Amino acid sequence: MIIGIGMSDPFLVGVITLFLLLGLILIGVRVVFAAAIVGLLGLVELRGWGPAAGIVGTIPHAKSSTYALSVLPMFIFIGFLAFHAGMTQQLFDAARKWLGWMPGGLAVATVFATAGFAAVSGASTATAAVFSRVAIPEMLKYGYDRRMAAGVVASAGTLATLIPPSAILVIYAIIVEQSVGKLLLAGFLPGIFSAVVYAGIIVVWAMAKPGSAPSVTGFTWGERMRTLPGISPIILVVIIIMTSIYGGWATPTEAGALGAFVVFVLALIRGTPVKSIKNSLMESAKLTVMIFSLIWGVLVFVRFLGFSGIPGAFTEWIVGLDMAPMTIMICILLGYAVLGMFMDAIGMLLLTLPVVYPAVIALGFDPIWFGIIAVKMAEICLITPPIGLNCFVVNGVRPDIPLGQVFRGVALFFIADVITIAALLMFPEIVTWLPNFDFEAWWSGLWAATS
Amino acid sequence: MAQDIEAEHSLLARLHRGFMPIEDFANLAAAAAIMLLMVLGVLQIVLRTVFNTPITGYIDLVELSMASMAFLGAAYTQRLGAHIRMELLVGRLSGRALWAIEAVGAALAMFIIAVLIYHSFGHFLRAYTLGDTTIDAEFQTWPSKLLVPIAFTIWWVRLALQFVGALRLAIFPDATPIAVVVAKDVAEQAQDEIHEVMGDDGDLQGPEGTS
Numbered sequence: 242m243i244i245g246i247g248m249s250d251p252f253l254v255g256v257i258t259l260f261l262l263l264g265l266i267l268i269g270v271r272v273v274f275a276a277a278i279v280g281l282l283g284l285v286e287l288r289g290w291g292p293a294a295g296i297v298g299t300i301p302h303a304k305s306s307t308y309a310l311s312v313l314p315m316f317i318f319i320g321f322l323a324f325h326a327g328m329t330q331q332l333f334d335a336a337r338k339w340l341g342w343m344p345g346g347l348a349v350a351t352v353f354a355t356a357g358f359a360a361v362s363g364a365s366t367a368t369a370a371v372f373s374r375v376a377i378p379e380m381l382k383y384g385y386d387r388r389m390a391a392g393v394v395a396s397a398g399t400l401a402t403l404i405p406p407s408a409i410l411v412i413y414a415i416i417v418e419q420s421v422g423k424l425l426l427a428g429f430l431p432g433i434f435s436a437v438v439y440a441g442i443i444v445v446w447a448m449a450k451p452g453s454a455p456s457v458t459g460f461t462w463g464e465r466m467r468t469l470p471g472i473s474p475i476i477l478v479v480i481i482i483m484t485s486i487y488g489g490w491a492t493p494t495e496a497g498a499l500g501a502f503v504v505f506v507l508a509l510i511r512g513t514p515v516k517s518i519k520n521s522l523m524e525s526a527k528l529t530v531m532i533f534s535l536i537w538g539v540l541v542f543v544r545f546l547g548f549s550g551i552p553g554a555f556t557e558w559i560v561g562l563d564m565a566p567m568t569i570m571i572c573i574l575l576g577y578a579v580l581g582m583f584m585d586a587i588g589m590l591l592l593t594l595p596v597v598y599p600a601v602i603a604l605g606f607d608p609i610w611f612g613i614i615a616v617k618m619a620e621i622c623l624i625t626p627p628i629g630l631n632c633f634v635v636n637g638v639r640p641d642i643p644l645g646q647v648f649r650g651v652a653l654f655f656i657a658d659v660i661t662i663a664a665l666l667m668f669p670e671i672v673t674w675l676p677n678f679d680f681e682a683w684w685s686g687l688w689a690a691t692s
Numbered sequence: 693m694a695q696d697i698e699a700e701h702s703l704l705a706r707l708h709r710g711f712m713p714i715e716d717f718a719n720l721a722a723a724a725a726i727m728l729l730m731v732l733g734v735l736q737i738v739l740r741t742v743f744n745t746p747i748t749g750y751i752d753l754v755e756l757s758m759a760s761m762a763f764l765g766a767a768y769t770q771r772l773g774a775h776i777r778m779e780l781l782v783g784r785l786s787g788r789a790l791w792a793i794e795a796v797g798a799a800l801a802m803f804i805i806a807v808l809i810y811h812s813f814g815h816f817l818r819a820y821t822l823g824d825t826t827i828d829a830e831f832q833t834w835p836s837k838l839l840v841p842i843a844f845t846i847w848w849v850r851l852a853l854q855f856v857g858a859l860r861l862a863i864f865p866d867a868t869p870i871a872v873v874v875a876k877d878v879a880e881q882a883q884d885e886i887h888e889v890m891g892d893d894g895d896l897q898g899p900e901g902t903s
Contacts, residue, residue, distance in 0.1 A: 265800070268793055269782035272773040274801040281804060298811020302840045306755045307764035314726045314761050315733065494754065498733020505730070522723035530722065531774050533762035565720055585776045637883050649792045 255549030258283040270590045273538030280542035287548050301537040313317055314529045316406035320362035321521035326508035329371045331553025332357045335468035341457035347448030348393045349440045351376040355397035356436040359404035360479045361376055369398030369631040373638035386453035391642045392650025395631040400619040403432035409587055413612040417598050420491050422486040423676040427609045430675050434663045442657045474507045537590040552599045559600040566604040574618050581622030610672045621658050624651045708871035710728040719768035749829020754835040763843035764779030767850040791862035800853035805848045812840040
């Protein structure tokens, strides 16, 4: 096999370039450059300089100007605008009044307020930052355990990537050529499920240690009802995005645009300064270009990978293994957990999916289900040492809570996440039911039954 | 010798500062494109559902406008060090070793972006000379394709500034960092995230090095 020292053997070139890519990324070359250089060099080796550079030169424009990707800037913009419009405070206030009576009520309220905020935002660390400022002071005021207060904010931030609109799920859908709408829908139930598991574990913990997470009572129904107008834009955004995907009255991009417009108008009504709106636009542009660079950089590499035959060989090897598919899946997930400790979730998925995804499909797993599981796995790494960015974010906003305490507080939610992953592995329907639900048939059935 | 460093210092610093408005403007153009995409999407929904007259060539228009959002902010993002990478090693290095590695990284980036500038310009030129149009509404595609070499050229200049900045520090590790992204540990990254969300007008005092 290694006869082709002249480097004509695509497989050998593939293996060498994979190692080169790994080396470049390890020494801190930005992923877009590392992937594009390695892809270019590999193509040059197989096709010669002229054709290779010609192919590579067309990829950035060709791959970026696709309609499906245009949903990303809209979703990103919604998230940044929502922060600047101050929606978090109202969400937390509503959740506190509706759920405060439960054991550990303020922590439970934080979980659901974060889940609600996740419905307008797809960024995990940003969500943790905002709620550190909104929810932690309130919890400390009522004598909550500091570890619990910090842990719940850091962990609940991770819900943002599952509950639509989620940028990372859109990217997954495009890389593996699945329906964006289906993936967005698929994240919804697992996101809610994660939130419920978090809430459940808080309630159990609060009942075991009554003093350290008291409930907050004494709100009238009138007070509760009055919180609803404040959170209505978020409900509206959820309705716009979910019904457009189901009913097909708008494409995800159009739904995203309308959602952004709703939040934009609301921001104007609330008197958000023009400077803040400009800032959220500049931040959105920055994040958009970061994601798009990553996408085309990795796609240059993917173009070469296709020629090298590596994904096929890897798939063949995986399928030939004498192990149950579920065992292999768990090994892949553990691999992601380790990788995620050192790398950004989007970068990690983009780099590994071209090789891992075909193998996962060949093993007979559902592509949508795998996307949700992989993203959830990557998110867990945001709360585990050594990087655990969400924990650092909480500690950064509240320097009075030492990092060690944040990580200890998160441990409880790590257990909750393991339960969630196990449940998703055992009951894939949690993921696949909603995207495959035939809404039209159900609706016309309902119609027929009433008339 | 010390004066030489001083002179280079000021030249690099002036180039660094002088180039910032161009990057900011390009990113602002990308931001405006995002705003327009939003307005266009809302208009399309209203015109289609209420007046039953969808915008002609809406999808083509969106696809062509994607280039502005996908590329124009690249240099701005580079200056702020926001293109992702693995900070495991660079976060631990310091002094000469760190700057040498940063210089190598910038040089590699300059190489690939130079190749892409040349060949994406070729991509544009073909579209221009052949009069390539979109399939549906028959819009000219060359303006959109031209954005790639333009944005990449701005990006390349920023990379070159960072390369010189890193090289200078690799030679004189004790000099004041100019025109480089100072590698951050996780705690500092967390501070950036917070700053990003909580706003402030601190954008320009961010992680882009001091000058």
